[in-house]
Amino acid sequence: MAVTEADEILIALFGGKDRTRNDADFSIAFDAGRHHQTEQALRESEERYRDLYDEAPIAYFSIGIDSRIRQANKRAVELLGYPMPELLGRSVFDFIADTPLRKPKAQKLFQKLVAGEEVRSEELELRNAGGEQVWVLLSFKPILDARGKVVADRSMLEDITARKRLEQALQQYSENCKSSSMSARLSFAAPRNGNAPCSKSITPSSPTSTATPYLRPSPKPCAPFSPLIASASPSMIPSMIS
Numbered sequence: 001m002a003v004t005e006a007d008e009i010l011i012a013l014f015g016g017k018d019r020t021r022n023d024a025d026f027s028i029a030f031d032a033g034r035h036h037q038t039e040q041a042l043r044e045s046e047e048r049y050r051d052l053y054d055e056a057p058i059a060y061f062s063i064g065i066d067s068r069i070r071q072a073n074k075r076a077v078e079l080l081g082y083p084m085p086e087l088l089g090r091s092v093f094d095f096i097a098d099t100p101l102r103k104p105k106a107q108k109l110f111q112k113l114v115a116g117e118e119v120r121s122e123e124l125e126l127r128n129a130g131g132e133q134v135w136v137l138l139s140f141k142p143i144l145d146a147r148g149k150v151v152a153d154r155s156m157l158e159d160i161t162a163r164k165r166l167e168q169a170l171q172q173y174s175e176n177c178k179s180s181s182m183s184a185r186l187s188f189a190a191p192r193n194g195n196a197p198c199s200k201s202i203t204p205s206s207p208t209s210t211a212t213p214y215l216r217p218s219p220k221p222c223a224p225f226s227p228l229i230a231s232a233s234p235s236m237i238p239s240m241i242s
Contacts, residue, residue, distance in 0.1 A: 059157040081129030097125040135164040
């Protein structure tokens with residue numbers, strides 16, 4: 001009779017004993033094989049999870065209750081501009097924009113983590129390795145130990161820097177247009193011939209007009225905003241303008 005692979009495994013396990021061994025011996029062999037299969041399946045599952053985590057298009061972090069970064073993925077490295085060894089172990093507050101509004105907000109959010117609260121879609125302003133402004137939407141969920149104590153969190157950071165820059169550009173454009181509209185109302189700035197100043201808005205027909213000394217210069221019209229609109233995604237424009 002040919003010796004199968006299973007026979008070889010059994011011989012190796014039991015030192016060449018006769019195949020009429022008792023049920024206990026076979027039970028041990030079966031349990032060992034099942035344990036090996038379980039470990040292999042667990043390793044494969046961990047590898048799939050690691051691949052999804054590392055290759056995700058959104059930055060993932062795990063922050064301890066000491067505020068230090070325990071874990072991060074590749075997108076987190078790209079977002080902040082630091083290599084992984086320099087990122088891990090750093091306090092998350094090292095990356096918060098040092099302004100009167102941003103630091104206190106970050107502190108309040110961190111206290112929510114310590115208290116075991118979940119946070120969704122909070123805007124934060126960060127600074128990357130080059131000192132550049134980075135805007136993110138922060139969401140996190142606390143990680144609890146067996147006793148229900150908070151030990152860390154799972155943080156997700158969505159980069160919204162492009163959207164914030166567009167919002168700021170639209171706001172600046174709107175303010176410029178309002179200023180131009182106010183300045184465009186030309187009126188006399190001083191009495192003429194002893195009479196009261198004229199309140200009627202006029203536009204002089206030529207630089208030699210008699211009214212020219214009493215008029216503020218007409219500003220240039222608002223520049224077209226098409227380059228900024230063109231840089232925005234179609235779904236973003238309505239919410240920016242409204």
